[in-house]
Amino acid sequence: MRQKIIAGNWKMNGTVPWTEELIRELLASNSNNERVKVVVCPPFTSLYVAAKLLEGSHIALGAQDMSQHESGAYTGEVAADMLLTVGVKYVILGHSERRQYHAEDDKLVNAKAKAALSAGLTPIICVGETIEQREAGQTEKIVGAQVDGTLAGLSANLITKSVLAYEPVWAIGTGKTATPEMAQAVHKFIRQRVAKVDSQAAETLPILYGGSVKPGNAHDLLTQPDIDGALVGGASLKATDFVGIINAV
Numbered sequence: 173m174r175q176k177i178i179a180g181n182w183k184m185n186g187t188v189p190w191t192e193e194l195i196r197e198l199l200a201s202n203s204n205n206e207r208v209k210v211v212v213c214p215p216f217t218s219l220y221v222a223a224k225l226l227e228g229s230h231i232a233l234g235a236q237d238m239s240q241h242e243s244g245a246y247t248g249e250v251a252a253d254m255l256l257t258v259g260v261k262y263v264i265l266g267h268s269e270r271r272q273y274h275a276e277d278d279k280l281v282n283a284k285a286k287a288a289l290s291a292g293l294t295p296i297i298c299v300g301e302t303i304e305q306r307e308a309g310q311t312e313k314i315v316g317a318q319v320d321g322t323l324a325g326l327s328a329n330l331i332t333k334s335v336l337a338y339e340p341v342w343a344i345g346t347g348k349t350a351t352p353e354m355a356q357a358v359h360k361f362i363r364q365r366v367a368k369v370d371s372q373a374a375e376t377l378p379i380l381y382g383g384s385v386k387p388g389n390a391h392d393l394l395t396q397p398d399i400d401g402a403l404v405g406g407a408s409l410k411a412t413d414f415v416g417i418i419n420a421v
């Protein structure tokens with residue numbers, strides 16, 4: 173059985189007081205579903221306070237990005253070690269917004285994934301095609317290259333310690349979700365692609381879907397055989413919506 177994961181990507185939302193409030197709400201509500209690992213990924217400035225509140229709870233902490241470097245003269249960057257000291261366990265890497273606004277490519281994401289894994293963090297590596305690429309029939313070509321590029325050089329053992337997230341760019345924050353069948357087809361394709369490296373690692377690798385996941389569409393997405401959870405943006409900012417998605421597993 174693959175680990176099911178529901179991860180909330182808060183993006184650039186949440187001051188410290190706002191973080192405290194949302195986490196208190198999550199802990200006070202029905203957010204503990206034994207079938208699923210719950211992760212929240214607040215902005216860097218909220219990680220410390222979030223970690224304090226989440227200590228000993230069922231909710232794990234993730235960051236939204238990290239540097240591929242260990243330390244040094246990299247102004248504005250945050251290293252894996254720093255994330256570990258505040259209790260972070262997961263880190264989102266290669267999100268399409270990082271790719272779009274910060275020119276991150278597969279090679280950089282691959283270097284970050286290697287740095288995360290060697291520090292003992294679980295990377296949530298994001299892939300996904302744009303609407304132009306989908307309409308041009310290039311979804312498998314693009315996503316396949318992203319999977320190959322971001323996982324390049326990782327042993328089967330390290331792949332089993334990673335998480336992938338398929339997030340079609342056109343579905344992120346747009347209210348347009350891939351249909352469960354469309355998403356399942358790409359998830360299956362991704363798993364087959366990973367199986368070319370190692371079939372057992374491909375079987376155990378959690379592949380999350382992301383892009384306008386809401387309580388109302390979560391069940392149909394999450395019951396697809398190759399969809400192992402969700403990476404949730406907008407709906408993770410409201411406790412009732414996020415809890416609804418957690419309980420759709």
Ligand code: PGA
Binds near residue numbers: 181339343383406407
């Ligand atoms: P969304 O974002 O749920 O708001 O579409 C998902 C993501 O970007 O991870």
